[in-house]
Each structure stands twice: as structure tokens, then as C-alpha cells.
Amino acid sequence: MDRAYVFLDRDGTLIEDVHHGHRLEDYLLFPSTIDSLGRLRQAGFRLAIVTNQSGIGRGLFGLDDYARYHGRLLDDLSAAGLEIDATYMCPHAPDTGCECRKPNPSSLLRARAELGADLGASWVVGDHVSDVQLAANAGSRGILVLTGHGEVERPKLGSTPGTVVADLAAAVRHILAVPRRG
Numbered sequence: 001m002d003r004a005y006v007f008l009d010r011d012g013t014l015i016e017d018v019h020h021g022h023r024l025e026d027y028l029l030f031p032s033t034i035d036s037l038g039r040l041r042q043a044g045f046r047l048a049i050v051t052n053q054s055g056i057g058r059g060l061f062g063l064d065d066y067a068r069y070h071g072r073l074l075d076d077l078s079a080a081g082l083e084i085d086a087t088y089m090c091p092h093a094p095d096t097g098c099e100c101r102k103p104n105p106s107s108l109l110r111a112r113a114e115l116g117a118d119l120g121a122s123w124v125v126g127d128h129v130s131d132v133q134l135a136a137n138a139g140s141r142g143i144l145v146l147t148g149h150g151e152v153e154r155p156k157l158g159s160t161p162g163t164v165v166a167d168l169a170a171a172v173r174h175i176l177a178v179p180r181r182g
Contacts, residue, residue, distance in 0.1 A: 003118040004180060006040050007108060009126025010051040012148015013168060015073060020055035022065040027072050030147065032169040034080045039172050041082060049087040050107045050134065057093035085115055103133030108140065121181055125171045129153045132162035143171045
């Protein structure tokens with residue numbers, strides 16, 4: 001069975017980034033998210049979310065707040081018939097030196113072990129350079145979307161290999177146009 005994944009950042013990629021989003025009243029799914037993820041699933045890609053949630057480590061909100069907010073996204077996707085195989089979340093502040101924070105590849109290495117993900121055939125899509133670096137560090141391909149923090153992050157990309165596109169819909173068009181490997 002093909003185990004090519006698209007690993008998706010959450011805030012700024014799938015939903016509006018409201019800076020440490022955790023309140024349900026601030027939750028807003030991007031209009032193209034459902035259709036874009038549906039196209040990936042129809043093409044045979046599996047889906048997982050990889051998200052840094054430093055607001056937990058900074059004491060701005062708790063795990064229950066995160067679970068409620070993230071659960072809303074998963075419920076919306078499930079209602080549209082979209083299955084997310086796993087979510088890998090880092091709750092630590094950036095300066096803690098943890099192993100689970102992007103761009104450290106531990107989340108994708110876990111996905112390989114737990115889900116059988118073929119990292120060489122997989123993609124990472126997100127609005128931070130750390131998402132593209134995560135892809136490079138795990139042997140996957142990365143796409144920087146210009147939604148969320150993407151415009152600000154773009155100049156930081158430097159020599160990190162990755163594609164830059166307008167949004168998730170454009171990322172999906174790119175992924176589906178590239179021959180599969182793995």
C-alpha cells in the first residue's frame with residue numbers, strides 16, 4: 001500500500017492564524033481547505049498534521065484549550081469525509097531545546113514508525129520556513145504557502161530546498177502535478 005503523506009501545518013495553512021489560536025470564537029477554516037484536502041485524498045495521499053503550539057509552553061493556554069480548538073478542525077474535516085491519520089503537536093516554547101519542535105524531524109520519524117509513512121514520497125506544507133526545513137530534514141519535499149506568516153517567512157527560506165506557492169490550493173495543484181516518487 002502506498003504510504004505517501006502530506007504533512008500539514010495547522011495555523012496559517014489550514015486555518016486562519018490568530019496568533020496562539022485556542023479560542024473557538026477565533027477559529028476560521030480557510031475556504032479552500034476542504035476541497036484541497038479532498039483532492040489529495042482522491043489522489044491517494046494520506047494526511048497528517050504537524051503543529052508547533054508554543055502558546056502552551058508559554059502559559060498562554062492549556063492542553064484542554066488546544067484539544068477543543070484542534071478538535072473543532074478535526075470535526076469539520078471529518079464532517080466533510082476527510083480523515084486525518086494523526087496529529088503531531090509540540091507544546092514547548094521555542095527556547096526549550098525539545099526534540100519535537102519543527103524543524104526537528106522527530107514528528108515525521110514518528111509518522112514513519114507509527115503510520116508506515118514513506119518520507120521520501122511525502123510532502124510537508126506550511127507557512128513557516130521551519131515547515132520547509134522539516135521536509136528537508138526528513139527527506140521529504142517542502143512547500144511554503146504565502147498565507148499566514150508565509151509572506152514574512154519567504155525571505156528566510158534562503159537555500160533551503162522548497163517550493164513557494166500562494167496557498168494550500170496552489171500547493172495541492174503543485175503536488176498533484178509532480179510525478180510520485182518512493
